[in-house]
Amino acid sequence: MRALTEEEMSTVLKKLANYTGDSLKELIAPLDDSENADRYVFRVVKDRVYYVLLSIANLATSVARDNLASLGVCLGKLTKTGKFRLHITSLPILAAHARYKIWIKPNGEMSFLFGGNVLKAHVGRQTEDCPEHVGVVVYNMADCPLGFGVTARSTAEARRLDPTGIVCFRQADCGEYLRDEDTLFAG
Amino acid sequence: MPPSRTKTIKNKHAANKSGIKSSKQSKSGPPDGVAKTKRKGPAPPSKEVKGKSAADLLKKKKKKVYTEKELGIPQLNMVTPIGVTKPKGKKKGKVFVDDKESMSTMLALVQADKKGEIESKMIKARQMEEIREARKLEAEKKGEERKAKLDETKESLRKKRKRTHVSEGESEEKGLIKDASTTGTKAARPKKRVAFA
Structure with missing residues (x-):
């Protein structure tokens, strides 16, 4: 150490x-x-x-x-x-000090927790004035942090996006606690 | 082959001057093809060495005592590449950051950097948005203009038609035409119908 x-x-x-x-x-x-x-x-x-x-x-x-x-x-x-x-x-x-946030609807929670990116259709709310390619913390609608990622589009652009368009690229999600159980803490 | 000939002549002179009997040049008398090739390879360095006296040779040896480090020549074919070698005066090992002050200064620097980056990104995004809006407005305007022009031409065409009808004159005829057209359309309608069994 x-x-x-x-x-x-x-x-x-x-x-x-x-x-x-x-x-x-x-x-x-x-x-x-x-x-x-x-x-x-x-x-x-x-x-x-x-x-x-x-x-x-x-x-x-x-x-x-x-x-x-x-x-x-x-x-x-x-x-x-x-x-x-x-x-x-x-x-x-990260969640305690997050600058930009995305809240996802219940229908998108599972797809995010299984390792998917955040789609426009799943976004419930998003921080205003969020530029593209910056880190965001992903919450569910009950304000519970689920993971974090990088924005694919700015907020203004994301508004015009079609429902299947990617808003945020996933970097990590809580599902990793199960998926990467073996390698998360050692190895 | 004139240059090679001149070379051989020069070498011969040099050998004579130096007076070294055992030298290859003095020995190499016969115009053998094999011997010539031997002479060509190591000729230039031996030329210089044998052209000077023994004292000069000694001096040269002294000069060669310089090590590569003293000469400051970039070293080639080393195990570690040239760029990787660490500067001499620096302390060995890692420099750790653990005290509060250095950490906070580092943090402030990083934050200022990121802030600037994000702000520039946002400014850029806003500018792009403005440009997009302006383009959109322009496109809308152009579309409207086009539509207006089309309507105008349509109107003008309609008016022209009406005028031609008016110039032909007779209202009865008009009525007749109208009737014919209506009857025509009426007559045409049943033709278009298709009955399925």
């Missing part, structure tokens, strides 16, 4: 900034105003990036590398080409 290097940190933050707005700085803000306040940090174990409280990360140093399965929230993994890939496990953090 180690802290991120400068390059790694910038790639991770860039990826996160795709989905979040200005509130991203709240991610690493100290929990209170005291001098030695606890704060969240990023840690790398093998190639996985974890978002974890500093106090817990310090405690985890006493666990042998082989025995340490996971700590904090797994945000994603660093690929061998130096890019960062967000996992579905990062959804709670």
Whole structure:
């Protein structure tokens, strides 16, 4: 387990900034105003990036590398080409700070959770002024986050789209907890 | 083959001057085809070396003592490519980012970058939208104009027809034509009917 290097940190933050707005700085803000306040940090174990409280990360140093399965929230993994890939496990953090959102109707929920893209016919609501090719968090109509993706069209263009047109390309969905059960946390 | 001949002559002179008996050039007297080919290959470097005295040779050897690093020649055929080699003065290992300040500055930089990117995207999208709207309006306008023109021509054609009928004059005839046309159409209608069994 180690802290991120400068390059790694910038790639991770860039990826996160795709989905979040200005509130991203709240991610690493100290929990209170005291001098030695606890704060969240990023840690790398093998190639996985974890978002974890500093106090817990310090405690985890006493666990042998082989025995340490996971700590904090797994945000994603660093690929061998130096890019960062967000996992579905990062959804709670992204949903809390999301900038652009799409709400899908009940008829589109299952198709999204089975790995499909979001179609125009399934969109219940969408954030206004959303440009194309930016990260969005996908919710159901009850405001429960289901996954995240990248917009295929801007909001204005999506309005004119036919019902079978793709509005959002899926990046991760909650169905991955079942589909990728074996590889999500290790391997 | 005049150039090769001149070369051989020069070499001969050089060999004589140097006075080295054991040199290949001094030995190579017979005009053998094989011997000539041997001479052609290693001739240029040996020419230079044997053209100077022993002292010069010593000096040259001293010059060759320079290592490749000192000369600063780009190194070829290395295991690691040239671009990958790390600069000398830098510290070995990774530079970690863990303190609050550096993290927040990095975050601010990244956010500013993303913000600019998204804003530019939005501005671009808005501009494109405006252009699209303008084009749409223009197309609508053109369509309306076309329609108006078509209507006009239609009207003019109708008027022309009426005028021609009027110029022909007689209302009775007109009535007759009308009757004929109506009867004609009436007569035509039953023809078009098709009865299925």
